[in-house]
Amino acid sequence: MGEPFDTPLAVVGAGAAGLMTAIHAGRGGLRGVVALDGARTLGAKILVAGGGRCNVTHQAVDERDYAGSTPASIRRVLARFSVEDCVAFFEALGVALKVEDTGKLFPVSDRARTVLEALLGAAASAGVSIRHPCRVETIEPMPQGGFMLGGAWGRLHAARLALCTGGCSLPRSGSDGAGLAMARSLGHTVTERVVPSLVPLLLAEGFWLRQLSGVAVPAELRVLGPGGKRLVRFRNAVLFTHFGLSGPAALDISRHWTLHHALDAEVRLQLALLPDMDEAACSRWLLEGTGRGVLARLREHLPERLARAVLEASGVEMEATPQRIDRDRRRELVRHLVGLDLPVTGDRGFTHAETTAGGVPLREVHLETMESRIRPGLHLAGEILDVDGRIGGFNFQWAWASGFIAGSAVAEAECRA
Ligand SMILES: Cc1cc2nc3c(=O)[nH]c(=O)nc-3n(C[C@H](O)[C@H](O)[C@H](O)COP(=O)(O)OP(=O)(O)OC[C@H]3O[C@@H](n4cnc5c(N)ncnc54)[C@H](O)[C@@H]3O)c2cc1C
Known part of the structure; x- marks a missing residue:
């Protein structure tokens, strides 16, 4: 018998994808989900998004709005959490969205903080414990199962792990590419080139x-x-x-x-x-x-x-x-x-980029669960993956969709076990 786990799921990174993963794992019935984020202030990117108004999604999203991994694999992920699902999700949290002439959807409040607060509220309601600032420095797969996470804050033994650390864009927000190195250390590849996207x-x-x-x-x-x-x-x-x-x-x-x-x-x-x-x-x-x-x-x-x-x-x-x-x-x-x-x-480099081109290729994850094909128990969602959208809310839609799949799949697997 191995040691008992401290948590059934540790989500590394509590940005858009990490919060979505944690919320849906909790909503799926998983108790004790922990989300760790290195940042002192949570949700920095959500707060700066769309000039402080947060362009949550776009009225028409399909795989042609993205680049990176194959269109067919991107389509499969997007199909699981549509724009209508996104609108309904936020509406249920009290965040009404409005469509602008450009097709972009923003909160009616025109304040990104409304979006962040709704997500944090949903995480709390789903029983998720968000710990920050807790930067994860090391991740070790344990021989008896699960992953040991470590950092200046201590250690945490997790049955499953969701890497939602983002890519390299806006490094001062806490997304500095460390997650890509962790994915590599866990056996994944990262595209040969990882470059700024949506950058002047x-x-x-x-x-x-x-x-x-x-x-x-x-x-x-x-x-x-x-x-x-x-x-x-x-x-x-x-x-x-x-x-x-x-x-x-x-x-x-x-x-x-x-x-x-x-x-x-x-x-x-x-x-x-x-x-x-x-x-x-x-x-x-x-x-x-x-x-x-x-x-x-x-x-x-x-x-x-x-x-x-x-x-x-x-x-x-x-x-x-x-x-x-x-x-x-x-x-x-x-x-x-x-x-x-x-x-x-x-x-102008990652400091001025809205997203990252390159990352972990989608062919290395099972698209119906976002679980690694290489390291069972590891899930990946959001910008860490080799998918980047054009301007207009597409990158958040990718984070919501991939996070929804990862969180729901973890809950289903762990609650069944
Ligand atoms: C200025 C700007 C404006 C944008 N505007 C929009 C917009 O309006 N609409 C849109 O769709 N997209 C927009 N984007 C893109 C969008 O913000 C990202 O695509 C999205 O936030 C990615 O979500 P994510 O959760 O994958 O990564 P992130 O949002 O980067 O979150 C990753 C989290 O992981 C944490 N983390 C990283 N490494 C570690 C570690 N080792 N230990 C613990 N925590 C860690 C970070 O602190 C961070 O909180 C914008 C981006 C920028 C920079």
Whole structure:
């Protein structure tokens, strides 16, 4: 006989995925669930999410909103906890959600704290004990079963373990990648590359777009492979900043640029300010503008500051009529409008990233339980897995869905045993 366990389930990390796991394990009838978090303040990411309003989910979520592990495996997880389930879950906790024009769902209160307090309340009602700050430093699988967790706070012997430590984004919140090292030490692999996702991009020092800090426009960003093959594109607002690019389109494309560029240095990021036109259509459109200067023509689509900067960067006189611009200059102007290669020098790193691209591959977990295929008794949920969503509430939906599955499965397995 081995020693009795201190807890049937230790959840490491009490963020979105960890709280969801613990709540559903408790609701499933499991007594004595413990969630440990290294942070002094719980739920830092929930509180900062969505500019302090917490974009809880999106009205339409499917596997195409994510990258990382295979779409089929992501779909299977999402199918178990739908957007309707998410809305009903929060509604039952007294948090009504509203849909905004963008399709994003926020609490009616417009306060992220409402979401965090509801989750903490649900955890307490489900009998979960949340201990913090208790950073888990070591995890040892025990020969007689279970896992021994240790840290400056002491030791805890758990029958099962849920690793919900997040990835590497916003390390000051407590998610600094330590969980990935723990997953490795327990026998898992981690994708070869773990990079910031939903992160602003840096443009070369002195590049003209950096002078336009604060200007935001609807545009298209594309990652182009060798030979100009379009690998991925996002059409949404782009915000120019003093360091480079931000805004939803830039954040969404960031992980794609980084990963493709890491594989092939010829990969380019291209900006289309007028994405509905190709070069020929743009040239025609310019020439159709009669009787007015080219600046006025550009201002039909672009804010004045940007229009002026585009003309300056392409060497075109502000007051020139489009017909008077020589062919080479016009070609240059068209290039600036419909397909400008950007000198990206990197990204702002995990400190400024909303999520992590890379992590433990989904093929290493049973999708119906989120239990490890490698280490029985270990479950994984949330950002630690190799799944990252685009901007819009998709990352939380992933955390809720994978946490729901893990917690429900642990309760079912342990209560049956
Ligand atoms: C600024 C910002 C804004 C965002 N806005 C949104 C949004 O509006 N909508 C959306 O869908 N997504 C948003 N995201 C992404 C979203 O917050 C994450 O995808 C989500 O929080 C991941 O949940 P998680 O529980 O897996 O990880 P985390 O939220 O990172 O939680 C992991 C927890 O584990 C703890 N931990 C880590 N290591 C240890 C250890 N060794 N011992 C004990 N505890 C440990 C950490 O302290 C942390 O509390 C945002 C992210 C950021 C950074």
